[in-house]
Amino acid sequence: MIQMFRVSKIYPKDVVALSDVTFHVQKGDFVFLCGPSGAGKTTLLRLIFRDELPSSGQILVNGRNVVRLRESKLPALRRTIGVIFQDFKLLMDRTVYANLQLVARVLGIPESISRRKIGRLLKDVGLIQKADQTPYKLSGGEQQRVAIARALMSDPTILLADEPTGNLDPDLSLDVMRLLAEVNIRGTTVVVATHNPKLVSEMGHRTLILKQGRLVEEIA
Amino acid sequence: MFWERLRTLLSETFLNFRRGGWGILVSVGAITIAFLITGIFLLFTLNLSAVVDRWAEDFQVVVFLHDTITEEQQTLLRKRLDGEMAVREVTYVSKKDALAKFRRQAGGQENLLEGMNTNPLPASFELRIHDKYQTAAALKQLAASLKRVEGVEDVLYGQEWVERLTGVIEVMKILGIVVGGVLGLASLFIVANTVRMAVYARAQEIEIMRLVGATRTTIQIPLILEGTVQGGLGAALALGLLYFLFQATLWQLGTSASILFSGPELARFLTPEYRMAMIGVGVLVGGVGSLVAVRRFLKV
Numbered sequence: 342m343i344q345m346f347r348v349s350k351i352y353p354k355d356v357v358a359l360s361d362v363t364f365h366v367q368k369g370d371f372v373f374l375c376g377p378s379g380a381g382k383t384t385l386l387r388l389i390f391r392d393e394l395p396s397s398g399q400i401l402v403n404g405r406n407v408v409r410l411r412e413s414k415l416p417a418l419r420r421t422i423g424v425i426f427q428d429f430k431l432l433m434d435r436t437v438y439a440n441l442q443l444v445a446r447v448l449g450i451p452e453s454i455s456r457r458k459i460g461r462l463l464k465d466v467g468l469i470q471k472a473d474q475t476p477y478k479l480s481g482g483e484q485q486r487v488a489i490a491r492a493l494m495s496d497p498t499i500l501l502a503d504e505p506t507g508n509l510d511p512d513l514s515l516d517v518m519r520l521l522a523e524v525n526i527r528g529t530t531v532v533v534a535t536h537n538p539k540l541v542s543e544m545g546h547r548t549l550i551l552k553q554g555r556l557v558e559e560i561a
Numbered sequence: 562m563f564w565e566r567l568r569t570l571l572s573e574t575f576l577n578f579r580r581g582g583w584g585i586l587v588s589v590g591a592i593t594i595a596f597l598i599t600g601i602f603l604l605f606t607l608n609l610s611a612v613v614d615r616w617a618e619d620f621q622v623v624v625f626l627h628d629t630i631t632e633e634q635q636t637l638l639r640k641r642l643d644g645e646m647a648v649r650e651v652t653y654v655s656k657k658d659a660l661a662k663f664r665r666q667a668g669g670q671e672n673l674l675e676g677m678n679t680n681p682l683p684a685s686f687e688l689r690i691h692d693k694y695q696t697a698a699a700l701k702q703l704a705a706s707l708k709r710v711e712g713v714e715d716v717l718y719g720q721e722w723v724e725r726l727t728g729v730i731e732v733m734k735i736l737g738i739v740v741g742g743v744l745g746l747a748s749l750f751i752v753a754n755t756v757r758m759a760v761y762a763r764a765q766e767i768e769i770m771r772l773v774g775a776t777r778t779t780i781q782i783p784l785i786l787e788g789t790v791q792g793g794l795g796a797a798l799a800l801g802l803l804y805f806l807f808q809a810t811l812w813q814l815g816t817s818a819s820i821l822f823s824g825p826e827l828a829r830f831l832t833p834e835y836r837m838a839m840i841g842v843g844v845l846v847g848g849v850g851s852l853v854a855v856r857r858f859l860k861v
Contacts, residue, residue, distance in 0.1 A: 392772065419774035430769050443766070446573070447775040451565045495773065 342368040342530050343389060343499065348398030350384050350554075358384040360554040362398070366532060368498075371525045373541045374534040376551035382534035383427065385551070386501045389532070390422045391415060403498060420448065423492030423529075425502040429484050431476040437463065437487050438472045444494035462490040466520060482513040489520060500524055502533045506540060518544055574786045577759070584762075585791060588755035592795025593802070595744035595751075596843060600803040602737035603835065608828055610730045622688040622700065622707075622718045628656075630684075630712035638710055642686055647694035647703055652687045656680050683714060745846060748795070753850035755791070760784060760858045767858075777859060785851045792847020796840045804830060 343366040350359040359381045366372050374382050387393045388400055391407050400407040403421055410418060431440050438459060445455030463469045466486040476484050485505060492500060502521060506514035518533075518540065525531045535541065541548050550558040624642070626635065642651045654662070659682040690700070704716040760767065770780055807830055831839070 390772070416774040416776045419772065424772060426772075430765065430772070432766055432769070443769065444773050446569065447770050447773050447779055449566070449779075452569060453565070491773075 342366055342370070342403065343532070344399075344401040345385075345388070346399045346401075348388065348395045348400060350381070350388065350393065351396045357554050359388075359395070359551075362551075362554075362556050364549055364556060364559070366530060368530055369525070369528055371522065371531045371544075371546045372533070373544070373546055373548040374532060374551065375536070375538060375541055375548050377536055379553075380536075380551040381554040382536075382551055383503055386424070386503055386532065386534055389499070389501060390419055390424055420495050421498050423495060423497035423500045425485075425488045425492045425500070425505050427503040427507060429476075429488040431484060431487055431491075433475060433477045436473050436475055437468060437479075440476065440487060441491050441494055444491055448495055458494070459490075462493055465493075465523075466490045482509050482517070485509065485513075485517055486520070489517070489524075493524065497529060499530045499532070502531070504535055505533060506535065506537060514540060515543075570783060570786065573783050574790060577763075577783060577787055584755050584758050588751055589791050589795045589798065591751040592748045592792060592843060592846070593798040595748040596796045596799030596839060597802050599737070599741040599744050600799055600831070600839065601806070602733070602740055604803065604807060604831060606730065606733045606737050607831070607835075609733065611829065622690060622704065622716060624686040624688065624707055624716050625683045625714045626685060627712050627714045628683065634712035638686070638712060641710065642688065642707075645688075645703070647690055647699060648688050649691045650689040652689075654685045654687055656682055656684045659684065745842070748792075749846050749850050749853075751850070753854045755850075757854035757858065759787065760854055764858075780859065781852075781855050784855045785848055788847040788849075788851025788854075789844045790847065792843040792845070792850070793840055794843075795847070796843025799843075800831075800836055800839055 344364075346363050348359060348362045349357070351357050362381075362385065374385060376382055384393060388395055389402055389407070391410060395408060398408075402418065405414075405418060407418065432443070435443075441459045441462065442452070442455060445452070445459070450458070459472075460469065463472055466489055468483060468486055468490065471479060471483065476487055479487065489502075489505070492502075500521070505517050505521065509517065514537070521531055521533060522544070548560040549556060550560070624638075626638075630638075639651065639653070642648055657680070660680050663682060694700070694703070700718050704718055707713055707716045767780055807828075811828055
């Protein structure tokens with residue numbers, strides 16, 4: 342499902358973000374990507390949905406070689422990957438509903454169909470009552486859940502979450518993790534980047550540990 | 562499916578329009594002004610050249626005949642005129658016709674001729690000249706040679722002022738093209754800038770769209786549509802203002818207009834073709850401006 346082979350990413354001025362990373366995530370896996378801030382977690386995720394290209398190495402996602410993917414095939418790849426961004430990337434001046442509808446528009450789903458889908462997703466994340474509010478008025482945890490619902494709009498085969506509990510209190514963190522676990526149970530491959538080792542040990546999934554751009558340990 | 566998509570696209574465009582606020586107002590306003598100024602030039606030039614065309618149409622060389630001309634001389638002269646390369650049409654105006662014409666034209670002042678027992682007006686040949694011979698030099702030569710023919714009293718022509726006016730029109734046309742071109746480019750720039758600002762204002766939305774797998778087309782089409790609407794709206798507004806100015810000017814000119822155009826109904830607004838063309842150019846300018854802005858943004 343996701344395969345990286347000897348992947349390195351070096352930013353200008355010789356800033357090494359990732360160095361010789363090799364791993365394999367199977368279909369249906371739930372994997373934690375752990376490590377201190379600046380270890381290269383976000384870069385690794387961005388390589389998967391090709392927001393970045395590696396300096397060297399090969400990356401396979403859903404059987405496609407992402408590195409050699411043509412620009413025109415990029416939208417198709419991204420439609421199979423749901424991403425929950427660290428900063429959520431919600432449009433703060435639009436309603437929760439409109440934020441999800443934006444994805445429907447991108448995917449070309451007619452509103453008659455997307456309306457039901459958005460309703461279902463918002464119910465799943467427990468925000469159906471807040472559909473007409475702007476994220477601005479929501480709490481951090483609620484915004485997080487909007488971001489999750491939006492990432493699931495395209496029925497992705499892979500869900501990437503970057504620090505989804507970064508600024509939530511422990512109770513809310515567990516809620517969010519449970520939500521992601523549910524998504525995983527339904528068959529979606531989930532990769533969660535986090536610097537919170539406590540969360541990882543509580544959930545007990547396979548964990549890849551990054552340090553200064555290197556994959557230093559793997560806990561099965 | 563298609564209609565629903567179209568509907569979504571259109572409603573999105575107009576929603577964006579509302580979100581754009583002042584920026585769009587400034588842009589549409591700038592386009593309106595650019596098109597209005599160009600339109601004024603166009604309208605002025607078109608009407609002036611129409612007037613001159615009409616005058617030029619009437620314009621003739623007139624060969625006045627001696628009262629004493631013999632029939633033989635007249636036939637000879639007629640033959641010669643018919644054979645003249647420059648002459649397109651020859652009309653004989655007898656003394657009687659000339660008097661009738663004078664009476665008609667003098668309108669209300671026929672009594673000028675009353676008390677005269679004889680008709681003082683000479684008979685004449687009125688010549689219409691082929692366009693390509695309507696130059697001062699050619700006419701001067703023609704007049705000089707005709708003057709030497711027996712039985713000809715005088716030859717009148719007045720090409721110089723027509724030439725001068727034609728010159729003015731040429732200058733106006735060139736000026737119009739230059740001004741129109743410069744303003745057109747300016748509005749292209751303005752639209753491109755407004756759309757670019759709109760694009761920057763929505764940078765986050767566009768980024769999200771790209772990240773969730775939007776194709777370039779999905780991102781570009783609403784923005785380009787927005788530009789075409791801006792351009793078309795600006796041009797249409799300019800057209801409306803132009804029409805208003807046109808009517809107001811005619812009303813101001815009043816009777817002077819009727820002399821200039823031999824009747825105010827002869828002053829013409831832009832034909833439907835010109836109107837369509839103006840809006841078309843507006844739409845084009847808006848679309849191209851947006852395309853340039855969006856392309857530049859998406860490349861970064």
